[in-house]
Amino acid sequence: MSLLVQKYGGTSVGNPERIRNVARRVIETQRAGHGVVTVVSAMSGVTDGLIQLAHEVSPSPSEREMDVLLATGEQTTIALLAMAIDALGARAVSLTGAQAGIVTDGVHTRAKIANITPKQILHHLDDGAVVIVAGFQGQTMAGQVTTLGRGGSDLTAIAIAAAIGADLCQIFTDVDGVYTCDPRLVPNARRLDELSYEEMLEMASLGSKVMQSRSVEFAKKFGVKFEVRSSFNENPGTMIIDETPSMENVVIRGISVEKSQAKVTITGVPDRPGAAAQVFSALSAAHVVIDMIVQNVSVHGTTDISFTLNRADLPAAEATLRPVVDAVGAAALNSREGIAKLSVVGIGMRSHSGVAARLFECLGRGGINIQMISTSEIKIAVIIDEASVQAAAKLTHASFGLEHGPYTV
């Protein structure tokens, strides 16, 4: 017998019939001899409905009250799932985030988990019940309701798995797992059987949208083995685990694509200490989230700084930077929409050269212009025109033979 944490997202519990399906699945898992803790999100649409209500009573709802409001979404789901499990003849107990012992800091709407005291969870597990925990929420030491922000339910599941020493955390979602590339772009993309936390982090932060980086980081930190799989079929999913020696052979695990990006370039920035800091402090103060930053060597005492960001944040970035450009004595501010980022990710990349050359060569062969390049130990990312992103993904996927699985040496 092993101890499993299963997490079901909003789509998986989106209506009473789907809740009954999840109940069946949870019961099957328990009857196969496992202890089961199930973490659930709000039913899809519920959170958006609550946010709309909030904006109908206030133009800028307080974050404390927003948390009190949104926490009702998951509380509704835990009760309904527990009832559905009871109705199918097994025994379930629901716990809110507070009841499950999830203690957070006091930063409303994006709280961090400070610690988990899983006394209630363990008590009900010992008692033979399926334990249903509300994802996305916790409470402060002082008893304030908090929510964990985007991807919060995944984080709840991973953190509980760590706290109770679960053998596996299963993240049930509407996709079969993590693929070598988005199958909507590259139809012959393959589901990956496994990947390392580091690779998953690059995939997650690069728009593969399966999970938020913070949950993956948490899993990595506490060594929580987790699986991403579908709640709508019985297919095995993708296991995300610690790096193993054999993984070193995997040069490219997959390709991640992020559309709807924008690029901002500040030209003629005086090449002196503090200029870049002024630019990015201003953006940070305006809560503009930046992705890639590229600065090349200085020519004639000035340099150009470029960065990418989500297209939706572009107006805020431009408004923030116009006065800064003058303040630092730069020449001009240029921006461009309609770009996308394509990244190749693989743990073995750090010990194998030639990946960059092969990537650039295949894109060049396809007539696709590379506008920016950025690399990490296990990733090479390029910025290209959004219009050519599917062609680029197909070319790269084929060039590394990913239709047969990871590119190994």
Next chain:
Amino acid sequence: MSLLVQKYGGTSVGNPERIRNVARRVIETQRAGHGVVTVVSAMSGVTDGLIQLAHEVSPSPSEREMDVLLATGEQTTIALLAMAIDALGARAVSLTGAQAGIVTDGVHTRAKIANITPKQILHHLDDGAVVIVAGFQGQTMAGQVTTLGRGGSDLTAIAIAAAIGADLCQIFTDVDGVYTCDPRLVPNARRLDELSYEEMLEMASLGSKVMQSRSVEFAKKFGVKFEVRSSFNENPGTMIIDETPSMENVVIRGISVEKSQAKVTITGVPDRPGAAAQVFSALSAAHVVIDMIVQNVSVHGTTDISFTLNRADLPAAEATLRPVVDAVGAAALNSREGIAKLSVVGIGMRSHSGVAARLFECLGRGGINIQMISTSEIKIAVIIDEASVQAAAKLTHASFGLEHGPYTV
């Protein structure tokens, strides 16, 4: 400055616009120099929607999970009202039942309040905030979510008023107060300025529907002065207070009417100890709620026992009693729908005779047959045909001159 508890029911907070109206009202009260604690119900329709969801996942949802589910309704309202108050420039803090320190026993879906520790409420009041508390809910000592059952939000308000020593508890509802009779039946019925707890109890338990008896009993026990008034206008309401010496002069305060009743008669019950107990124990075990019971003197060693109940409970009562009739050796079981109860209520009745005579005389004059009679110290109730209930109410109202206010001597 005084300390007020205001309670707003589901209709009063039924949509965002009404929530904003309540926010304005609460702020006006605070700006007039009062400390304000506001207790709210779930928005109208929300609780029914949740109950329907529950029945879509389970034919018989567990009461524990029902409480977890239903408690989200009031939690939603407290957050929205706090946001609306903030948006209008005042400061509000929402508290769930648990946060407000409302500790109950563990009887899910109909918990009793065990005690209230109003530390958080007092802290935020001291801090100058309007405190918004979720009605209808609490938690057990062990941290389980509970709900208080029907009329629970009124009870929350009265209990908090008692716990914090409020000067007044205002129950805002969709009617202007308590009337001498239901104005839909008797158009010239008058709103009462005040009545005693005892009178309100008789009115409440007799279908005036403004409040549940348990809240009135709680208020009486702890001496909480409360006012029933409308949330849709600025009219003063009805004050419910301790009996005063001058109230002794009030023979009839008002008339209460309860429709949709049914009557069951068991004829030929052997006149021996325990026969009645067998009948009513069986009904109690089947959770059938009984109203009036009448048994007349024995003739030829047998007697007839009659009782009234809500028409909806009649099928359950009949099914329960059929075997009991045989077991006690009674002759027959008869039942009748289409009856109603009319009661005249007044504190001075106990020291003044002639009320019964006047009531029976005016009904007789109207050709209205009295099927059963039951009296208490401050009430005379008669069972009549439902079809003649409006005529009876009008006749009685006029006979006691209630269009000018209470009938005094």
